[in-house]
Amino acid sequence: MDIGILRRDGRTDAFFDGTAAERLMIRHCAECDVHLAPDATSCPGCGDEDPGWARASGDASLVSWTVTHGRPAEDGTVPEPALLALVELDEGPWLYTRLAVARAALREGLPLTAAYVHPDEGESYLLFTERGSVG
Amino acid sequence: MSAAIAGLGITELGKVYGRSPRRFAADAVRLAADDAGLRLDELDGLLVSHGLGGSPGIELAETLGLRDLRLLTAMNAFGATAGAMISYAAQSIASGAATAVACVFSDAPLQPRQSSGSAYHRDAREWYGFGGMTAALGLRSVNAFYALAAQRHMARYGTTSEQLGAIAVSTRQWASRNPLAQMRDPITLDDHQNSRWVAEPLHLLDCCLVSNGAVAVVVTSADRAAALAQPPVHVWGWGQGHPGHRKERGSAFGLSTGAAISGPAAMKMAGVTVADIDVCQLYDCYTYTVLVSLEDYGFCGKGEGGAFAASGALAPGGALPTNTGGGQLSGYYMWGMTPLSEAVIQARGHGGDRQVDRRDVLLVSGNGGILDHHSTLIVSPHRKGA
Numbered sequence: 256m257d258i259g260i261l262r263r264d265g266r267t268d269a270f271f272d273g274t275a276a277e278r279l280m281i282r283h284c285a286e287c288d289v290h291l292a293p294d295a296t297s298c299p300g301c302g303d304e305d306p307g308w309a310r311a312s313g314d315a316s317l318v319s320w321t322v323t324h325g326r327p328a329e330d331g332t333v334p335e336p337a338l339l340a341l342v343e344l345d346e347g348p349w350l351y352t353r354l355a356v357a358r359a360a361l362r363e364g365l366p367l368t369a370a371y372v373h374p375d376e377g378e379s380y381l382l383f384t385e386r387g388s389v390g
Numbered sequence: 391m392s393a394a395i396a397g398l399g400i401t402e403l404g405k406v407y408g409r410s411p412r413r414f415a416a417d418a419v420r421l422a423a424d425d426a427g428l429r430l431d432e433l434d435g436l437l438v439s440h441g442l443g444g445s446p447g448i449e450l451a452e453t454l455g456l457r458d459l460r461l462l463t464a465m466n467a468f469g470a471t472a473g474a475m476i477s478y479a480a481q482s483i484a485s486g487a488a489t490a491v492a493c494v495f496s497d498a499p500l501q502p503r504q505s506s507g508s509a510y511h512r513d514a515r516e517w518y519g520f521g522g523m524t525a526a527l528g529l530r531s532v533n534a535f536y537a538l539a540a541q542r543h544m545a546r547y548g549t550t551s552e553q554l555g556a557i558a559v560s561t562r563q564w565a566s567r568n569p570l571a572q573m574r575d576p577i578t579l580d581d582h583q584n585s586r587w588v589a590e591p592l593h594l595l596d597c598c599l600v601s602n603g604a605v606a607v608v609v610t611s612a613d614r615a616a617a618l619a620q621p622p623v624h625v626w627g628w629g630q631g632h633p634g635h636r637k638e639r640g641s642a643f644g645l646s647t648g649a650a651i652s653g654p655a656a657m658k659m660a661g662v663t664v665a666d667i668d669v670c671q672l673y674d675c676y677t678y679t680v681l682v683s684l685e686d687y688g689f690c691g692k693g694e695g696g697a698f699a700a701s702g703a704l705a706p707g708g709a710l711p712t713n714t715g716g717g718q719l720s721g722y723y724m725w726g727m728t729p730l731s732e733a734v735i736q737a738r739g740h741g742g743d744r745q746v747d748r749r750d751v752l753l754v755s756g757n758g759g760i761l762d763h764h765s766t767l768i769v770s771p772h773r774k775g776a
Binding site for chain 1: 515516517518519520521522523524526527528529531533534537538539541542545546586587588589590591592636637638639641643644
């Protein structure tokens, strides 16, 4: 799966340090004791614009999913479809992500867990796989 | 002092090249003033809404040579902007802050020899940060986000692709009777099912068009509108709804929309209920948004939108004529001005081959962002309370 090359943007060092070490890091506002998505730009409770980081379990459940199909090229070739999803982390925040799950298994609430990919170039990233599945 | 829509201006729409969004907007305002029977210098208010390209803004007043305006601002609630502009104009008329307000939306995302999809598409080789990762993994078009919303509705309520297809088919039936519509060849449910996937569960025929062009209306007092060139379209009520679905546990994303807030508010102000609505003009960036909006307005129960759409109610001859100009799916994509413009045409009785019989109360729906922003207008050819 070629997704291009991922680079840091200055706000997400903790997140990409985490993916490199196979840990899911999300935002956590200590003041409000609330977990937020990794790209949260502020805490809706207190307004803190740089909430801290906390390690999430990596466990999640499936909220919704889509298979995207790129536009066919002029020569008729079609890009590889992508199975994308909204997942709910056990800590509460939702993430947009990609799944490595069999189509037949897809259902609301499907238990998932984070899996990590370490490309030759660029940052490591995460996908979600079915929890308890082999491989 | 209640307000009425007195003028409507629609430029050439669709794959129309060589004009900037500012030029389209200026053309539409001139057309709307002319339609109302007003000189341009009789406008004392201008509300401007642009597409994702960011132009035009309030410099449009200068482009048009408007002087001594008493109301001028750019507004943006994405697909809910048209409804928001009409409500602001109506309140300005009521307070006496302005007497004749043009409201315009303009956009020109299409370029020659470029597909409609790519006008709203991003592609790159390198991606930055967490958002970049999400985009790199494939979440980089609005289609995917709406597909996630539609899929959640399907999983929860048993909504089917065929039910979405019924909306595509009925909308095209209406479009085939509208000379303004870009897609007028009839389609069948099989055509819908066989159209290529864009983002499952959305087929190509579940997705709206992309159009260049502009639409403007002129809002003035009901009294003044009665003396102008066109049959007035009275503004009975309005509402907005911004549900603030946070992406976290408990969110109703995909299951319900701001129509559940803006609809009851607008109907209460207008003094009507869903049973009084004769015609719906619903924001149909996707077939799914029609289905979920019908539920949230209360035309059917939550989760019953699919069966309602498949019943034929929305089609010509149906109990609730909906998107009678072909909407954004088959007509033209001018954000919230698509449903508003068709409501004005129907309320005036100028619908030609697609004119509905009963048009005493019309509902106009706007939806912006990924179901983040919603507006509702209730309009009528009659004065409120008359």
